């Protein structure tokens with residue numbers, strides 16, 4: 001399916017100090033199933049707003065956002081968000097239970113309430129949570145509480161939780177932006193490896209051109225005032241991506257020249 005997620009003529013205004021400010025203007029792009037699309041642009045150009053619109057947390061003023069041809073009208077368990085904030089884990093739950101909690105919530109249906117979890121099902125969720133904790137190399141910390149972890153470790157748990165839930169679309173809002181550069185590169189590598197083995201549909205917001213070039217299949221470049229798409233680039237660089245390669249630097253420079 002070529003147009004899995006589609007934005008058509010999307011505009012968004014905010015009320016700011018008694019006047020309306022156009023934040024996003026006539027945004028058009030589509031994302032294929034299994035594609036990792038980076039949304040790249042300067043601070044304040046409306047990247048987070050775009051994710052919130054796709055998540056269904058806020059509504060467009062004009063235009064349509066659809067998934068598999070169906071208009072998105074509100075939040076849904078098919079779309080899951082990962083934030084930049086280190087404090088997105090529940091502090092009163094262990095690392096493992098943070099992931100199990102999210103898995104339970106994502107599988108909650110009217111018939112299957114929180115009060116009734118058969119033993120086998122609970123066991124399955126635990127195994128799944130452990131599997132994803134192993135993927136982010138934190139198995140030995142499963143019984144730690146968030147306050148006992150570094151910022152990078154918390155972000156790895158949050159990433160494991162997001163991936164474990166297996167939402168159809170993952171909306172990642174600068175998830176590595178608060179990390180030191182080494183941890184950031186480690187997590188970029190981890191996400192890239194996980195994505196190679198099991199392609200998910202991911203929208204990854206960043207203002208870091210090299211992060212976008214390292215991770216994305218498609219790079220949607222926005223300008224600010226108002227936020228508008230100025231280019232959509234396919235990124236066909238081969239894997240594993242080498243940050244020092246000539247092709248990597250050429251694409252990074254091409255994007256830099258757009259601003």
Ligand SMILES: Nc1ncnc2c1ncn2[C@@H]1O[C@H](COP(=O)(O)OP(=O)(O)OP(=O)(O)O)[C@@H](O)[C@H]1O
Nearest residue numbers: 014015016023042043044045046047048049050207
């Ligand atoms: N709830 C709101 N009410 C009014 N204005 C808002 C609201 N949310 C965001 N804005 C404004 O919309 C613009 C875009 O904000 P947004 O957070 O989407 O940008 P961004 O590209 O994600 O920025 P950054 O990279 O700095 O996180 C900014 O000018 C911001 O002040």
